[in-house]
Amino acid sequence: MTDVEGRRYLDCLAGYSALNFGHGHPRLLARAHAQLDALTLTSRAFHHDRFGPFLEAITALTGKDALPMNSGAEAVETALKIARRWGHEVKGVAPDRGTIVTMGGNFHGRTTTIISFSTDEVARSGFGPYTSGFVTVPYGDLDALTAALTDDVVAVLLEPIQGEGGVVIPPPGYLAGVRAACVLMMADEIQSGLARTGELFACDHEGVVPDVYILGKALGGGLLPVSAVLADRDVMDVITPGSHGSTFGGNPLSCAVAHEVVDILATGEMQERARTLGARLDAGLTGLVGEGVLASRCRGLWAGVDIDPRRLSGRAMSERLLARGVLAKETHASTIRLAPPLVATEDDVDLLVAAFADALAEA
Numbered sequence: 308m309t310d311v312e313g314r315r316y317l318d319c320l321a322g323y324s325a326l327n328f329g330h331g332h333p334r335l336l337a338r339a340h341a342q343l344d345a346l347t348l349t350s351r352a353f354h355h356d357r358f359g360p361f362l363e364a365i366t367a368l369t370g371k372d373a374l375p376m377n378s379g380a381e382a383v384e385t386a387l388k389i390a391r392r393w394g395h396e397v398k399g400v401a402p403d404r405g406t407i408v409t410m411g412g413n414f415h416g417r418t419t420t421i422i423s424f425s426t427d428e429v430a431r432s433g434f435g436p437y438t439s440g441f442v443t444v445p446y447g448d449l450d451a452l453t454a455a456l457t458d459d460v461v462a463v464l465l466e467p468i469q470g471e472g473g474v475v476i477p478p479p480g481y482l483a484g485v486r487a488a489c490v491l492m493m494a495d496e497i498q499s500g501l502a503r504t505g506e507l508f509a510c511d512h513e514g515v516v517p518d519v520y521i522l523g524k525a526l527g528g529g530l531l532p533v534s535a536v537l538a539d540r541d542v543m544d545v546i547t548p549g550s551h552g553s554t555f556g557g558n559p560l561s562c563a564v565a566h567e568v569v570d571i572l573a574t575g576e577m578q579e580r581a582r583t584l585g586a587r588l589d590a591g592l593t594g595l596v597g598e599g600v601l602a603s604r605c606r607g608l609w610a611g612v613d614i615d616p617r618r619l620s621g622r623a624m625s626e627r628l629l630a631r632g633v634l635a636k637e638t639h640a641s642t643i644r645l646a647p648p649l650v651a652t653e654d655d656v657d658l659l660v661a662a663f664a665d666a667l668a669e670a
Contacts, residue, residue, distance in 0.1 A: 379523030380416025382534035394461025414471030467509035474611030505607030591660030627666035
């Protein structure tokens with residue numbers, strides 16, 4: 308990126324993974340320009356020629372039916388509605404019940420319902436009264452999850468890797484344990500999905516296929532907000548005509564861009580780049596442990612780096628990186644999240660690691 312004063316930056320925040328394919332990917336721009344000249348929006352009451360092909364492509368890629376929406380939070384809200392209706396109509400939970408189990412340290416968006424089960428008081432405080440029907444358990448604790456699974460539970464909602472929490476990777480076997488234990492498993496892959504971790508989905512690292520995927524961010528190619536809920540037919544079919552909708556969800560422009568994203572992912576090139584470049588990044592960051600870094604966690608081209616707070620804060624580290632031409636941001640005071648675009652080069656990764664080391668060495 309180049310700012311208005313001509314300074315160049317390596318964007319290692321990448322719009323919180325919305326820019327997996329970088330800024331202005333030529334294939335995505337070309338598809339968007341072509342669709343802008345044709346048709347951008349129709350009423351959801353009518354069929355358009357981009358809707359079917361996009362759904363066919365994303366179903367072929369993921370093996371699940373798709374319901375397109377716009378923002379990630381909107382997709383999460385849609386998944387919650389699907390889970391509740393599935394619980395009432397299929398599981399037989401009473402209409403005034405239907406608990407959804409969530410995880411401590413979660414981040415799923417900022418609507419009033421979603422922040423009701425947040426454990427982040429900065430995001431939650433002052434916005435009550437809060438929506439009921441949620442139980443929160445510690446992330447990574449299968450015993451706590453199992454204990455929470457009463458007859459009224461209709462679903463478990465989790466991030467396979469907690470991005471806002473600082474790229475927190477669960478213990479080995481945890482996702483498989485959730486898959487075996489829960490009713491509906493709903494995986495929020497808005498940040499972790501679409502090749503960021505070196506696989507199409509972060510769940511793929513444990514060979515786990517949830518009942519529901521929630522996608523967003525990179526699905527719009529960094530050009531516009533596109534999200535989707537993906538589910539098996541017997542789950543998705545609880546949504547009937549008129550029971551859910553969206554003015555802009557699944558519009559021709561969104562479908563055209565998201566279809567191109569799916570085509571890019573279908574080659575596997577981005578997944579391979581994330582694995583290869585991620586290994587290089589992991590090695591570089593691991594070498595900084597003990598030099599101002601307490602720990603680093605890396606999965607594909609996505610890393611959380613815990614800075615020693617006795618040396619400097621996460622905010623100060625972000626500012627030092629900015630001065631060295633690297634865009635990054637702290638989370639939870641002393642952790643830096645790194646998510647370089649998947650189109651980055653080995654030289655870009657080396658530049659990032661060198662900037663990190665130099666920033667730590669600054670007196």
